Amino acid sequence: MTREEREVREELAGRVQAFGRSLHIRHVDAGSCGACESEVQALQNPFYDLHRLGLFFTPSPRHADLLLVTGPVTRAMERPLKMAYEAMPDPKVVIAACGPACGGGIYGRSYATLGGVDAVLPVDVYVPGSPPHPLSLLHGILLALGRIEQKIGREEHVAGRVS
Amino acid sequence: MLGWFYRGLTGGRVTTPYPRREERLPEGFRGRPVVHPERLDPEGSWEEYERACLPGAIRVSEKTLTLDLGRCICCGLCASVPGGAFTMEPDFELAVSGRGDLVTVVHRD
Amino acid sequence: MDEMVRIERRTGERPERTRWGGLRLSMPPERLAYVVPALAVEEDARFVAEFASERDGRFYLHAVVEIGGTYLILEAPLAGGRFSSLALELPAADWPEREMKDLFGLTPSGHPHPERLVLPEGWPEGEHPMRKGFAREKEVELAPPERERPIMRDPVEGDGVFHIPYGPIRSGIFESAQFVVDTPGEKILRLHLNMFYKHRGMEKIFEGVPLEQAPLVAERVSGTDSFAQSLAFCEAAERALGVEVPPRARHWRVILSELERLYNHIDHVAKQCEAASLNVANARFAILKERILRLNAALTGSRYLRGVNRVGGLRFEPGALEGALLEELAGIERDFTRDERLLRRTDSFLDRIVSAGPLSREDAAAHAAVGPVARGSGIDLDCRRDHPYAAYPELDFEVQTASAGDADARFDVRLREAHESFSLIRQANGRMPEGPVHAASSAPEPGAEALGWAEGARGEELYYLRFGEGGALDRVKVRTASFANWPLFAKTTDGQVLTDFAFMEHSFAMSQAACDG
Numbered sequence: 001m002t003r004e005e006r007e008v009r010e011e012l013a014g015r016v017q018a019f020g021r022s023l024h025i026r027h028v029d030a031g032s033c034g035a036c037e038s039e040v041q042a043l044q045n046p047f048y049d050l051h052r053l054g055l056f057f058t059p060s061p062r063h064a065d066l067l068l069v070t071g072p073v074t075r076a077m078e079r080p081l082k083m084a085y086e087a088m089p090d091p092k093v094v095i096a097a098c099g100p101a102c103g104g105g106i107y108g109r110s111y112a113t114l115g116g117v118d119a120v121l122p123v124d125v126y127v128p129g130s131p132p133h134p135l136s137l138l139h140g141i142l143l144a145l146g147r148i149e150q151k152i153g154r155e156e157h158v159a160g161r162v163s
Numbered sequence: 164m165l166g167w168f169y170r171g172l173t174g175g176r177v178t179t180p181y182p183r184r185e186e187r188l189p190e191g192f193r194g195r196p197v198v199h200p201e202r203l204d205p206e207g208s209w210e211e212y213e214r215a216c217l218p219g220a221i222r223v224s225e226k227t228l229t230l231d232l233g234r235c236i237c238c239g240l241c242a243s244v245p246g247g248a249f250t251m252e253p254d255f256e257l258a259v260s261g262r263g264d265l266v267t268v269v270h271r272d
Numbered sequence: 273m274d275e276m277v278r279i280e281r282r283t284g285e286r287p288e289r290t291r292w293g294g295l296r297l298s299m300p301p302e303r304l305a306y307v308v309p310a311l312a313v314e315e316d317a318r319f320v321a322e323f324a325s326e327r328d329g330r331f332y333l334h335a336v337v338e339i340g341g342t343y344l345i346l347e348a349p350l351a352g353g354r355f356s357s358l359a360l361e362l363p364a365a366d367w368p369e370r371e372m373k374d375l376f377g378l379t380p381s382g383h384p385h386p387e388r389l390v391l392p393e394g395w396p397e398g399e400h401p402m403r404k405g406f407a408r409e410k411e412v413e414l415a416p417p418e419r420e421r422p423i424m425r426d427p428v429e430g431d432g433v434f435h436i437p438y439g440p441i442r443s444g445i446f447e448s449a450q451f452v453v454d455t456p457g458e459k460i461l462r463l464h465l466n467m468f469y470k471h472r473g474m475e476k477i478f479e480g481v482p483l484e485q486a487p488l489v490a491e492r493v494s495g496t497d498s499f500a501q502s503l504a505f506c507e508a509a510e511r512a513l514g515v516e517v518p519p520r521a522r523h524w525r526v527i528l529s530e531l532e533r534l535y536n537h538i539d540h541v542a543k544q545c546e547a548a549s550l551n552v553a554n555a556r557f558a559i560l561k562e563r564i565l566r567l568n569a570a571l572t573g574s575r576y577l578r579g580v581n582r583v584g585g586l587r588f589e590p591g592a593l594e595g596a597l598l599e600e601l602a603g604i605e606r607d608f609t610r611d612e613r614l615l616r617r618t619d620s621f622l623d624r625i626v627s628a629g630p631l632s633r634e635d636a637a638a639h640a641a642v643g644p645v646a647r648g649s650g651i652d653l654d655c656r657r658d659h660p661y662a663a664y665p666e667l668d669f670e671v672q673t674a675s676a677g678d679a680d681a682r683f684d685v686r687l688r689e690a691h692e693s694f695s696l697i698r699q700a701n702g703r704m705p706e707g708p709v710h711a712a713s714s715a716p717e718p719g720a721e722a723l724g725w726a727e728g729a730r731g732e733e734l735y736y737l738r739f740g741e742g743g744a745l746d747r748v749k750v751r752t753a754s755f756a757n758w759p760l761f762a763k764t765t766d767g768q769v770l771t772d773f774a775f776m777e778h779s780f781a782m783s784q785a786a787c788d789g
Contacts, residue, residue: 005260046174046177046178047177047178047179048178048179049178049179052178095258099218099233099234099235099236099237102232102233102234102262102265103218103220103231103233103234103262103265104218104234105218105234105236106217106218106236108218108219116233118262123262124260125258125259125260126233126258126259126260126261126262126264126265127257127258128195128232128233128235128257128265129194129195129237129257130235130236130237130238132257133188133192133194133255135179135181135186135188135255135256136194136255136256136257136258138181138182139182139255139256139257139258140257140258142182143258143259143260144258147182148182150258150259150260150264151254151256151257152232152254152256152257152259152264152265153259153264154261154263154264154265154266154267154268155266155267155268156267156268156269156270157198157200157267157268157269157270158200158205158269158270158271158272159200159203159204159205159228159269159270159271159272160200160201160203160204160205161200161201162200162201163200163201
């Protein structure tokens, strides 16, 4: 993470703590299979209840702090996605939420798809999964806001040996 | 409308305490594949793992096997390859800041 | 066989009975252009699909109809790049022919409005992704958009009439699609559907994918229909290969299909409650949906029943539906029934859906609607009964219909279907046969083809597949229920009010990913 990225997270984390302000998430479907939307919607059900964490979905990018993108980014969604991002005021963070949003999934880069959100926007947090479990989404959102730790990272091993 | 009012009060609490407390997904949930390097034969062929993977999350070269969670679709086919080098784990705290953090590399030596 | 006689009467030829159980007929394209409408209009055949394929450098036109309970595939080799459109006589052929024009470059002569449908705006002429010569990874440059107004066809113009675009990014957590409403303020004069923002090129992806992995592609055609999609695909492959799926797998396929239907129908109810601001009801049905997703995960490791279907049966033995899991299912049924009862007495809610989004039986039939959308308008069709598959032939259930054709009728049909689902799961589980869950199959023969289908929560999900050299998938045509039904949505909104839009959309409960391919 660069110093700039860390500062963005810290500012967003600070807003909730210091001012009791809620954080707003704008979701954009950039061509997902539909299961991801179901899991994002689940965040609002009583089991996950993201409101208790001061997190809310907003219909307007102008009020959003966080952009949650599902899907590989289809060619047709490239421009609307960019427009939503540009409409968001700073500071803002972008989450690629689902396998295809992270790395293209089975669609990859093709005549119809761009291979992942980072082909179009700077991504702050990647949440893999097909679809990502609502708890994975929660973990990813909190990570983007600097409120939780990252648990996995790059690994190097040697075959035949216990690591 | 009164009916819904009372029903709302009697539902009980189902909300997860996460992140305040740890949460665990049931065994068997296909959260992510994990590679066990000790079960990969340094002299053996690893091609079958690459062939099992439709989105190309598993790539095998002469000297390495790479698992990229960023391309994974959690289908579990890699875990069915005999040899057991891959298992599916019910992990869910998988978010990362860097794209490269989703990559695991196993070297032949 | 009655259908044979009827088909011969209209086509002059006796169809062949295929190995997979349906009927097949080849003919010149001019005859097909006459035959399909004749069968639809004179013989009460239901239009199912129209699509193209390419082999050995030649294009073929295919049509699928359902006549007398059997699927009939018609095929016509095309000499050039044109074919006679069926769209004027069969409104259901409108979108399929525009899709063929975009993806294959075949021109439907006589189509009333053959505009771009599937490919993104700015797509250049002459590039047709489904042609064999077009590599899937080819990057085509899109021309920048130049228009000043949203895309509409035949808009209602007049003093004080606005054209308001909603989407593709919607105000809420919805799949991306654009609706353009012609309105003076509250009343919807006309609705224009601009969809296919989510087109990912699924059919092209299938080509060349090994059969063992192909069900994973089908699952992603639509994430909330994953099991129905992979089941329809597997059934098509199983028919083409002549594989007999073991009885235990056939019973599990019923249980898992019905669990998928249940969580979708419950989701539909939750969304209608949310639209009505009935927040407690919304929360309770959302809880029920989550409980089913968790049950799915307990049985299969996947909340959306992915990675389960395999050509020949199932990939693994699911967790047993007994003990605590069976009690949980019974608890879900009890709670669902209680909440449904209260909801059906909540007049303020019912007022919003009664007479909202009316779909006449005539329109539904003319557009070849499927699923609860069709059944809510009095059309009695359901693949589970009409073309039984999996273990359905051995089980008892009633197809649910209603006649009012409004959002309430579709709500009512889905609730009654949900009860049938609980019953079907208990029946299939109670008679679960012993034995394996998978049967091996031989390699596919080049040229082997078949249809597969499943009655998903949204309706008939249909797959046509054909194998090429070396057993590779040469052509997979995916005709989803959502692709069939979405065009009809615009017919239900004329004269309705904007505030009821959410109820009307939720009453259709279609999948955008499934439609857009």
